Amino acid sequence: MAETAVRVRGLRKTYGKHVAVDGLDLDIRRGEIFGVLGPNGAGKSTTVEILEGHRRRDGGEVDVLGEDPGRASRRWKSRIGIVWQNEVVSGELTVAETLRHYAQYFPNPRDPEEIIHLVGLDEKANARVTGLSGGQRRRVDVAVGVIGRPELLFLDEPTTGFDPAARRQFWDLIRSLAHDGTTIVLTSHYLDEVEALADRLAVVVKGKVVAGGDPATLGGRASAQATVSWHGPEGPREHRTDTPTSVVRELATAFDGEIPELVVSRPTLEDIYLGLIKEQETAA
Template sequence: MNQTAVSVRGLRKAYGGFAAVDGLDLDIARGEVFGLLGPNGAGKSTTVEILEGHRNRDGGEVSVLGEDPGRPSRRWRSRIGIVWQNEVTPSELTVAETVRHFAGYFPNPRNPDEVIELVGLAEKAKARVAGLSGGQRRRVDVALGVIGNPELLFLDEPTTGFDPAARRQFWDLIRLLADGGTTIVLTSHYLDEVEALADRLAVVSKGRVVAVGTPATLGGRAHSKATVSWTGPDGRHDHLTDTPAAVVRELANCFGGEVPELTVTRPSLEDVYLSMIEQEAAA
């Protein structure tokens, strides 16, 4: 079996005279969680809509699960799942009725009761969707995204509106799906979410991919200088260095043991991402 779930070469899409996607290249392996980052207007949403088969492209080659999403077959559509940014769940039905109804659209659906359990809504199965909290309705959206037993799942800003506890529970659900072999494409403005979930990620700016890597190595992050900070008799000090361990040893010798308010930090994923976006904006 082809180990590439998504392959994109030279993708282009323009609206009038504006190039929303301008020669984008991308590869996503089967079974990985892949994050797409970029500011508003960078071309992420247009790219994902093309991959989902919901928007036509102007140029380039695209293969999703071995087929062209520009000519989607019924069988191909049954192999992908989508969790939209905005809620699409009917509010009049109960959770169980909704999930069972949508299961009927697919040739090989998952067991509706198991899916309801999977997304943490077993106790709400008989409750009407209209009466659920925002986070619970979002879980119904996820249930509808996975009920068809998709090989590839698109998640568009999946935890918008979640409280911190609900977000962490949702992360566990995504990890469970990934462990089961589902390929996941995640777009999110929450950098901690992408860092926690993504095996790899791409930064999109001005309609092109400007960097690809793991959360730990993106943009040379793993080799970035560290900042050693401490408090001395004359106040707070910050020292940028390639050898933080050596600096800490020297400080420990100077202080004769514990170093007051010692911290060692490297650039966060957010720091690296914002630096990339600023450089691209200035280019």
């Protein structure tokens, strides 16, 4: 149990006749980045809110950092960090003033100046939060989320509104936090982000985990057939196979060398994810 940050068994939550979470099981190891994927209405947000202690469950067992979030102590809450999907930091305080203010709520906060540097806002430390760009305000949200030195950090769609360069810089920040031992739970609709960051992930559909594992092998991805595509005399061609090297060798012989527009690919994480969603919808 010491190696497990989150353990969930048979979690249930209903709203009237609607079942939002239906017997969900989950294990998240300490120190890992864990991705939670699922379509809108799948129950992932409700699940995360229960783990955070912000929503009551109707059934099941939940253990987060050794305590039940539904009855967690004030000390437990100080060990949790949350970066909400929507911006929560506003007002006329400067970035530095904002972090010094939030640091007072925690027994062992990190140095505000250190956090400002960590999120890449050194040049904006004395700027008012209201005058920052959307991406910069998002970085302030992250800074507030980690100022208390959390053991477990929840990130809900953290890079919404980021430009590509800002997203990559944010990824480096998340990796550095994980390297320092922070357990991170990431929910995102950006599958490239989940693939780049997550050590493991779970796909939630209709209130249940329908697949889990590391991004490279999720849903049999690593062993799935490859697709070999090329441009032949009759136009674009493709062939699905378990032995792509043999197919390429045969094509090279047929073309006597270079194969026009050759591409060899396996299913992307998005392909696997959408396939899992479709499979569950069809089963219904």
